Amino acid sequence: MSIEINLLPWRAAQRETRSRRFLVGVGLAALLGIAGGLGLTQFYQHALDAQHQRNQYIETRMQRLEQDIAAIREYQTLRERMLTQIELIRELQFSRPQTVRVFNQLVTSLQEGVYYDELSRNKDQLRFAGRADTNRQVSDQLRAIAASEVFAIPLLSEVQAEDDGTRKRFGMSVDEILPSATSEQYAKEDRP
Incomplete structure (x- = not known):
């Protein structure tokens, strides 16, 4: 007597189990990849937002500095004008006699x-x-x-x-x- 064992259904079940595991692994890898990509995107977006805030702060400070520089230039021209007037008055005062x-x-x-x-x-x-x-x-x-x-x-x-x-x-x-x-x-x- 010989016993015949048919391993085909067992192999098919093994193959199916392996392919399910593989698909689950691929799915998990895809989910991890998507989650990592989203996390990396969020990190870069946060870094980009922080850089935008720093740039905005720098731009507002630059605008303030430009306003201060313009005010200083106005003061300098006013000072020069006043010094010219003082010099003219001094010349008139000394040349009067x-x-x-x-x-x-x-x-x-x-x-x-x-x-x-x-x-x-x-x-x-x-x-x-x-x-x-x-x-x-x-x-x-x-x-x-x-x-x-x-x-x-x-x-x-x-x-x-x-x-x-x-x-x-x-x-x-x-x-x-x-x-x-x-x-x-x-x-x-x-x-x-």
């Missing part, structure tokens, strides 16, 4: 026999037209103006004899020497 000094020096430097017919002023330059009895008086007048502390070296532009020959007409120009702020300040401090 200059006209008085000019006329005082003109009177004290005027030589005997010399007369001014015309005097004009253009910024810091004075132009004279006058008369003198002799050429020597014109030269003395030039030296007297050059020796003045208010005037620079004068330039003689012309000397002509008048029609009757008794007098000389002359023209000259000279630059004013403006007092500096420091010398003016020291002069005020030295006064009792």
Whole structure:
């Protein structure tokens, strides 16, 4: 007697069990992959959101800084304008007595026999037209103006004899020497 064992149904059941296990393993692997992908996506999304928040914070701080820089620039232009005005006021304050000094020096430097017919002023330059009895008086007048502390070296532009020959007409120009702020300040401090 021989026993015949049919292993086909057992093998088929084994195959089916293995294929179910395989499909369950593939399903679990797919679920783990999907869960890992979702977790990784959530992690990157959270990191991206955090980076967006940092970028937004930086942008708002940059806008504030730009506003502060604009305000500082406005303050700087205002400061420059005010410094210019202060300097102008200072110049006006120190040059105000200059006209008085000019006329005082003109009177004290005027030589005997010399007369001014015309005097004009253009910024810091004075132009004279006058008369003198002799050429020597014109030269003395030039030296007297050059020796003045208010005037620079004068330039003689012309000397002509008048029609009757008794007098000389002359023209000259000279630059004013403006007092500096420091010398003016020291002069005020030295006064009792």
